Amino acid sequence: MIARNSREAVLGDPLSAGGQSPYEPPQAVVLPPPLPSGKVPVWFYRAWDLAGVAIVFGVFALLVRGSAQAAVGASPALGAGTLIVNIGFQALMAGAVAASVVRQVGWVTWLGLRWPGWPRVFLIAPGSVVFMWMVFAGLKLSGYANWIESFGVETVQDTVKLLQKSEDPLILGLMTVAAVIAAPLCEEIVFRGYFYPVLKKYAGPWPAAVCVALVFAAAHGNLAALLPLFILSGLLVFVYEKTGSLWAPIAVHSCFNSVTVLAQLAARYFHIPLDAAP
Numbered sequence: 001m002i003a004r005n006s007r008e009a010v011l012g013d014p015l016s017a018g019g020q021s022p023y024e025p026p027q028a029v030v031l032p033p034p035l036p037s038g039k040v041p042v043w044f045y046r047a048w049d050l051a052g053v054a055i056v057f058g059v060f061a062l063l064v065r066g067s068a069q070a071a072v073g074a075s076p077a078l079g080a081g082t083l084i085v086n087i088g089f090q091a092l093m094a095g096a097v098a099a100s101v102v103r104q105v106g107w108v109t110w111l112g113l114r115w116p117g118w119p120r121v122f123l124i125a126p127g128s129v130v131f132m133w134m135v136f137a138g139l140k141l142s143g144y145a146n147w148i149e150s151f152g153v154e155t156v157q158d159t160v161k162l163l164q165k166s167e168d169p170l171i172l173g174l175m176t177v178a179a180v181i182a183a184p185l186c187e188e189i190v191f192r193g194y195f196y197p198v199l200k201k202y203a204g205p206w207p208a209a210v211c212v213a214l215v216f217a218a219a220h221g222n223l224a225a226l227l228p229l230f231i232l233s234g235l236l237v238f239v240y241e242k243t244g245s246l247w248a249p250i251a252v253h254s255c256f257n258s259v260t261v262l263a264q265l266a267a268r269y270f271h272i273p274l275d276a277a278p
Contacts, residue, residue, distance in 0.1 A: 037205060038200075038205060038241035038242075038244075039112075039240075039241055039242065039243065039244030040112075040196070040197050040200065040240055040241050040244060041109065041110075041112075041197070041244075042197045042198070042200055042201035043201075044101075044104045044105040044109070044110070045104075045197060045198050045201050046104070049100070049101075049194075049198045050198060050202065052097070052100055052194070052198070053194070053195055053198050053199060056093070056097070056190060056194070056195055057195075057215060059093070060215055060218070060219040063219060063221070064218050064219060064221060078158055078159070078162055078171075079171065080168070080170050080171050080174055083171065083174040083175060083178055084174065086178060087174070087177070087178050087182045090178075090182050090183065090186035090187065091182065091186055093186060093190050094185070094186035094187075094189040094190055097189055097190050097193070097194045098189060101193075101194065110193070111189075111193055111245070111246040111247075112243070112244045112245035112246060112247070113245065113246070113247065115243060115244065115245035115247055115248075117243065117245075118245070118247055120243075120248075121247060121248055121251040121252075124239060124243075124248055124251065124252060125248075125251040125252045125254070125255035125256075126255060128235055128239065128252040128255070128256065129252070129255050129256050129259050131235065132228070132231070132232055132235070132256060133259075135228060135231055136228060139227070139228065144227070145224065148223060148224045151223070153223045153224065154222070154223075154224070155224040156224070157220065157222045157224075157225055158222075159175060159178075159179065160260075160264060162175050163175060163261060163264040163265060163268070164264055164267075164268055172265075175261075176261055179257040179258075179260070179261050180254055180257055180258050180261065181254070183253070183257060184250050184251075184253035184254035184257060185250060185254075187216070187253065188236070188246055188249050188250045188253055189246070191212055191215070191216050191233070191236075192212070192236055192237060192240050192246060192249050193246050195211075195212050195215065196208050196209065196212045196237055196240070199211055199212065205237075205241070209233075209234060209237045212233060212237065213229075213230045213231075213233035213234050213237070214230065216229060216230075216233040217229035217230040217233060232256065235252070236249040236252060236253060237249075239252055
């Protein structure tokens with residue numbers, strides 16, 4: 001008994017000291033819930049996809065820098081060749097992103113293409129366009145355009161100028177294809193289909209949505225369009241998260257651009273007074 005007490009005096013009794021018995025199993029560690037939420041899947045993305053996002057960001061950063069430098073001098077006129085190159089570039093970016101993702105998961109799972117609620121796009125897309133035009137009206141009433149003009153920058157995008165002034169049917173046709181088909185499909189694959197969910201997995205939905213909106217808006221290279229396009233990107237992310245299918249933001253994007261094209265052409269050929277939306 002004396003020896004045992006001496007041993008306990010040296011080593012201490014783990015139970016009397018309030019410790020856990022070495023014969024009891026360790027308690028499970030409670031981990032915080034994962035960051036991602038919503039219907040956009042992110043489980044198949046890997047850490048190397050962050051490198052892909054960095055490459056996409058770098059490419060668009062170079063484009064924005066080039067646009068800013070071009071804005072200092074005379075803005076070059078957009079011709080048919082430039083429009084074809086732009087469409088090809090968008091297709092190349094979307095194809096590169098798709099090639100890197102479909103090796104990990106199929107198209108249907110990645111983009112939510114098997115969406116049972118697809119008929120709802122006929123309500124979602126027009127409703128989103130009405131919302132955006134209300135945003136434009138609010139910005140106009142607030143004096144946003146006048147404030148942007150005070151910086152001495154161009155408030156009308158070059159693509160809108162083409163619709164307003166070009167007499168070449170080929171250019172108008174290419175501009176329409178680029179705005180209504182190529183841009184909605186390719187930009188949604190790159191920005192909402194890849195850029196957003198990768199950042200969402202590692203940073204959470206809100207930081208990802210803000211970052212994507214900033215890059216998406218800046219990539220269009222027009223200061224006046226920065227805020228409206230930031231809001232549009234947030235709306236597209238919201239629609240994507242609510243539906244879980246990229247068909248929805250593609251439809252919204254295409255409908256928005258289609259209305260813009262039709263409005264500009266109607267204002268031009270029917271002499272309807274219409275201020276160009278940013």
